[in-house]
Amino acid sequence: MGYRLSTDAMNQVLAELGKQYAIYAPKCYPGGNTFSEVDCIRYGEVHTVEEIETERKSDYSFKELLLPFSETLFFFTENTIQEASVIEKDMVIFLRSCDLHAVRRLDEIYLRNGLPDFYYQRLREKVQFVLIGCPAAFDSCFCVDMGTNRSDNYDAAFELRGGQVYMAARHPQWEALLRQYGEPVEGFAPSYVTETPTRVSIPADLSPAVAKSTVWDEYDKRCIGCGRCNYACPTCTCFTMQDIYYTDNAKAGERRRVAASCMVDGFTDVAGGGSYRKKHGERMRFKVLHKVYDFKQRNGYQMCVGCGRCDDVCPEYISFSAILNKLEEAMQEVRGDGQQ
Amino acid sequence: MTVSNEYLSHWAEIREVIPHTAIEYTFRMAYQGAVQPGQFFQVSIPKYGEAPISVSGIGEGTIDLTIRRVGRVTNEVFERYAGERLFLRGPYGIGFDVELYRGREVVIVAGGTGVSPVRPVIEHFYWHPELGRKVSLIAGFKSREDILFAEDFTRWQEQMDVILTVDNNNGDPDLRQGLVTEYIPALAIADPARAAAIVVGPPAMMRFSIQALLRRGIAEENIWVSYERKMCCGIGKCGHCKIDDVYVCLDGPVFNYTRAKDLAD
Numbered sequence A: 001m002g003y004r005l006s007t008d009a010m011n012q013v014l015a016e017l018g019k020q021y022a023i024y025a026p027k028c029y030p031g032g033n034t035f036s037e038v039d040c041i042r043y044g045e046v047h048t049v050e051e052i053e054t055e056r057k058s059d060y061s062f063k064e065l066l067l068p069f070s071e072t073l074f075f076f077t078e079n080t081i082q083e084a085s086v087i088e089k090d091m092v093i094f095l096r097s098c099d100l101h102a103v104r105r106l107d108e109i110y111l112r113n114g115l116p117d118f119y120y121q122r123l124r125e126k127v128q129f130v131l132i133g134c135p136a137a138f139d140s141c142f143c144v145d146m147g148t149n150r151s152d153n154y155d156a157a158f159e160l161r162g163g164q165v166y167m168a169a170r171h172p173q174w175e176a177l178l179r180q181y182g183e184p185v186e187g188f189a190p191s192y193v194t195e196t197p198t199r200v201s202i203p204a205d206l207s208p209a210v211a212k213s214t215v216w217d218e219y220d221k222r223c224i225g226c227g228r229c230n231y232a233c234p235t236c237t238c239f240t241m242q243d244i245y246y247t248d249n250a251k252a253g254e255r256r257r258v259a260a261s262c263m264v265d266g267f268t269d270v271a272g273g274g275s276y277r278k279k280h281g282e283r284m285r286f287k288v289l290h291k292v293y294d295f296k297q298r299n300g301y302q303m304c305v306g307c308g309r310c311d312d313v314c315p316e317y318i319s320f321s322a323i324l325n326k327l328e329e330a331m332q333e334v335r336g337d338g339q340q
Numbered sequence B: 001m002t003v004s005n006e007y008l009s010h011w012a013e014i015r016e017v018i019p020h021t022a023i024e025y026t027f028r029m030a031y032q033g034a035v036q037p038g039q040f041f042q043v044s045i046p047k048y049g050e051a052p053i054s055v056s057g058i059g060e061g062t063i064d065l066t067i068r069r070v071g072r073v074t075n076e077v078f079e080r081y082a083g084e085r086l087f088l089r090g091p092y093g094i095g096f097d098v099e100l101y102r103g104r105e106v107v108i109v110a111g112g113t114g115v116s117p118v119r120p121v122i123e124h125f126y127w128h129p130e131l132g133r134k135v136s137l138i139a140g141f142k143s144r145e146d147i148l149f150a151e152d153f154t155r156w157q158e159q160m161d162v163i164l165t166v167d168n169n170n171g172d173p174d175l176r177q178g179l180v181t182e183y184i185p186a187l188a189i190a191d192p193a194r195a196a197a198i199v200v201g202p203p204a205m206m207r208f209s210i211q212a213l214l215r216r217g218i219a220e221e222n223i224w225v226s227y228e229r230k231m232c233c234g235i236g237k238c239g240h241c242k243i244d245d246v247y248v249c250l251d252g253p254v255f256n257y258t259r260a261k262d263l264a265d
Helices: A007-018 A097-112 A118-124 A172-181 A208-212 A218-222 A228-232 A280-299 A309-313 A320-339 B072-077 B112-127 B150-156 B203-215
Strands: A002-005 A021-029 A040-045 A070-076 A081-083 A090-095 A127-132 A156-161 A164-169 A183-185 A239-246 A249-259 B010-019 B024-030 B040-045 B049-059 B062-068 B085-092 B105-111 B134-141 B161-166 B196-200 B223-226 B254-256
Touching: A002 A007, A002 A172, A007 A021, A007 A164, A007 A172, A021 A127, A090 A097, A097 A118, A097 A127, A097 A280, A164 A172, A208 A280, A208 A320, A218 A280, A228 A309, A239 B049, A280 A320, A309 A320, B024 B049, B024 B085, B040 B062, B040 B072, B049 B072, B049 B085, B049 B112, B062 B072, B062 B112, B105 B112, B105 B203, B112 B134, B112 B150, B112 B196, B112 B223, B150 B161, B196 B203, B203 B223
Parallel strands: A021 A090, A090 A127, A127 A156, B105 B134, B105 B196, B134 B161, B196 B223
Antiparallel strands: A002 A164, A002 A183, A021 A040, A070 A081, A070 A249, A156 A164, A239 A249, B010 B024, B010 B085, B024 B062, B040 B049, B040 B085, B049 B062, B223 B254
């Protein structure tokens, strides 16, 4: 069942929810971008519908809510270990279809690839997802080609149309709230993107043999290995362990995990000096194949959700979607080598 | 659903510290539980961090961890002595299935600290010679000062063909000089088609040893390797050990060569 609400009524819904939940949505942080006088759109707690940024794509995804960039796992003293406590409130997260598909990828790695992850699991079970209807794609989006433009596994759906809020509920708690504050409307379904300005095509016969192509060479120079693509990606989940101790009491400290990037120096360094993928082009190949080949080999579906944030955030204007579109030619090059 | 917190380590007592070289010691740790040769533990000391270390020996109520002093964690481990404690979690990964080698000729080629993960396999056949047909061990180190498990090598000679070699013997006539690969062509292998091989060591040493073994007629599917990679979790999450579509911590560190040969970092 769909509902229509005034923004005031929606704010009452948010206030009601706010008693139990911390509500997170893409928010505008004016002037908060890396570049001067450019806004940053990223996730933050919201209390009113006006705070939710629906006009622009978020530069960073929801993932930091489930996998904080820096997360304390436990505290230690000389003889004891104390597990870090979890946030008390449950969470409601507003997100677009591409990001809701990304949640499935995070679940795949953190709940099913090997033993389940305690810290992810305890946050994950606190979350309800509200799909933000997405009527039109942004320039760098390619969700349709990645098959992530539609979602129906949301708890509620949300869309602003003509200054009014339209919602649909799948979770009984939302149904009850919307019935109280909104008026029923027939046939509301959240909008979804049906075509994108950016298109990608991934060769059906893509294989690790593509590593031998010269297509990767240009990234040895173009890529500066800053890792911004990984930090902006909603499906990049790697981390590094970090122990710290307090300067005013060196007997106590904590173990944290912090977001890691396969593009940044040191990712593969082993003690004693060993290191793999020293060239930036090799790292690019590793990342690209993870997103559109390796993950699928393991789990049966593509990792990349086509949000295009990596293209938006790259300081060297490297386009991930452009690389995907070079893979066909790269495979031809590799096959050609094999035939001679 | 409540899941257990795999990241919390447990204290384990250091029963014995066995020095091999200036920078490599074996820490014999109190440990109860099943461990497979080739598996690893995440060893840590709060404040200094955590590192994956292969099991180099499996005893009654103990495991051995042979640790090289090369990093932040391992430097601190070397400050710990018998009676003190280290944090452990594990064991993790897929190790060597010694049942696969039952009744077969086994060629083991190991270089440097690569001897550690295969030591439990060697010990298995030392104590149960009836389970193997014949074991040949070629082990290489840089110099006399770098030799690990020196006493073990002497003991192992009772049960198996042992070739211990160093890259540079500094003129010492009692010590073989040369790379491990030099000894593979002349190795006595009665039935290469059925023989099994295990190769562990630095990447270049593994590559050339495998080439030499293949030339001897040992089949790809009868060769096993063990890989060393950076790991922060041991449970398929942190991503550091991923190569192509495998996670070394989950799918390895021991791989059959038919799987390992196509993996490209």
